[in-house]
Amino acid sequence: MTSSESQEKSQEPTTVPSSSTSEASQPQDVQPKAKVSSSDMEFYYKNLLPFRYVFQWLNHSPKPSTDFxxxxxxxxxQSGAYRRYNSFDSLEDFKESIVKNNPSRFEVGAVYEINPRDRKSVPKSKMKPMEKELAFDIDLTDYDDVRTCCSKTAICTKCWKFITIATKIMDVALREDFGFEHIxxxxxxxxxxxxxxxxxxARQLNxxxxxxxxxxxxxxxxxxTKRLNLRRPFHPHVQRSIDLLKAEFLDIILNEQDPWADDQAAFTALLKFPLEPLNKKLKEYWIENPGRSSLDKWSDINKICTDLSLQKYDLLAVNETxxxxxxxxxxxRLDVEVTRQMNHLLKSPFCIHPGTGNxxxxxxxxxxxxxxKAPNLHQLQNEIIGWKGDNEVNDINRTSLKPYVESFGKYVTNLLKSEKNGKREREDESLEF
Structure with missing residues (x-):
């Protein structure tokens, strides 16, 4: 065990800055609680952020490599200033710089051919990103046209279900279709x-x-557009997604969000259906029977199709719509540029969101x-203050952050094992004649 590792594992309990404790409270939503101060952030960086795991995650080895x-x-x-092209020589250098500079958050970028801090001494053409994790970003504001429970920056457990189903669909595709493991x-x-x-x-993708x-x-x-114009039959990924989404659609959209309770919104959805007789009949029915829920209106589509005795071809078109x-x-709903651009930076795991303290x-x-119920900085500070157990226990283990750090640690351990095995295989291949 290195000295820095020993220090992290046995750190003595520390005092929480008094400037924040009076405002601290157990969070009940993801909206702002109390303002996060500079002293709050300094406390968090010194005592709670799992620097070693973040370092190993990005370094792919216990010892410093060019990956880091x-x-x-x-x-x-907090002033709004933004400073790019920082780089670090070691875990200790990384932690020391974060604590000293005390940013409201820090973001992770690509691995470059030239050290980022030396960029001014070389031509711009030399500053080429060589590797970077494959990243994806999903934001609930992109669902504002279908979520009725919240809008803009507000969220609740109902609309978080959009994120839940999105992560399931993407996780399956990344593992089964692309063969990725460390996600x-x-x-x-x-x-x-x-x-x-x-x-x-994934890191080596251009x-x-x-x-x-x-x-x-x-x-x-x-x-x-009026129609998605997806090729039929669906690609296996799209078909798999449809199969998963059909059941979720009834719960997430029709029952909880109820986006077509408003007749005008329902009439707009009807424009996507290619059959004018169906659209006309449904519109008339909903005007004559006001107050029908989205679930009712979804069922009405099948009912009116039966009443109209539609041909097989027309029924197929309705089902496709x-x-x-x-x-x-x-x-x-994905932010394309976050994934595509290698020089795009993304907030590191275990950062504090400056607007919420989460x-x-x-x-x-x-x-x-x-x-x-995600850990909030002021909540963590209160948990440390209220700790009644063994004083030898480090600060992370006194808080609700512990299971998340442990989970991340297991992920990093598996990643490092895979990297080590891959390196050994490449070395063995180089010895073959």
Whole structure:
């Protein structure tokens, strides 16, 4: 065990800055609680952020390598200032710089051919990103046309279900269709989720290859047009997604969001159906029977189809349109540039969201994650103050942050094992004649 590791594992309990404790409270939602001060952030960096795991996650080894030392980091400060092209020589250098500069958050960038801090001494053409985790970003504001419970920056457990289903669809595609293994999902701290893929194959993708990946995943690229115009029969990924989304659509969209309770919104949805007699009959029925829910109106489509004795071809067109409506409402809505651009930076796991004070914790896409119960900085400070157990226990283990750090640690351990095995295989291959 290194001296720094020993220090992290046995750190003495510390005093929480008094400036924040009077405002601290157990969070019940993901909206702002109390303002996060500079002293709050300093406390968090000194005592709670798991620097070693973040370092190993980005370094892919316990000892410093170019995967870390040639990587760009960016700082955002409470003043609004933004400083790019920071780089670090070691775990100790990394932690010392974060604590000293005390940013409101820090972001992770690509590994460069030239050390980022030396960029001014070389031509711009030399500053080429060589590797970077494959990343995805989902933001609930992109669902404002279908979520009725919240809008803009506000979220609740109802609309978080859009994120839940999105992570399931993407996780399956990344593992089964692309063969990636080292995938972690991270709460953005307010209204979204970030996905990081750390497989070596993923990190080595160039921008053209990343564009191909995001085009494969971005089924809604034609969203906003009258029809999605997806090729039939569906690609296996799209069909698998449809099969998963159909049941979720009834719960997430029709029951909880009820977006077509408003007749005008329902009339707009009808424009996507290609049969004028069906559209006319449904519109008349809804005008004559006001107050029908979205679930009722969805069932009305089948009822009116039966009443009209539609031909098989017309029924097929109706069902295809319904499938497209399901995709439009519930399929993952992705920020394409976050995935495509290698020089795009993304907030690190375990950062504090400056607007809410929430910790950007990792979560398992296979299990239910409740963003309203994610650890909050002021909550963590109160947990440390109220600790009644063994004084030898370090600060992380005194708080609700502990299971998230442990989960991330297991993920990092598996990643490092894979990297070590891959390196051994490459060395063995180089010895073959």
């Amino acid at each position: 030392t040639m990587r760009e980091f960016a700082y955002e400060f 972690i999902w991270v709460f953005s701290g307010r209204r979204g989720a970030h996905c990081w893929v750390s497989d070596k194959r 921008e053209s290859q990343r564009r191909s990946v995001i085009e494969y995943m971005d089924v809604l690229k034609n969203k906003g 319904k499938e497209e409506l399901i995709l439009e409402a519930t399929y993952p 910790v950007c914790v990792p979560f398992d896409s296979k299990n239910v994650f409740d963003p309203t």
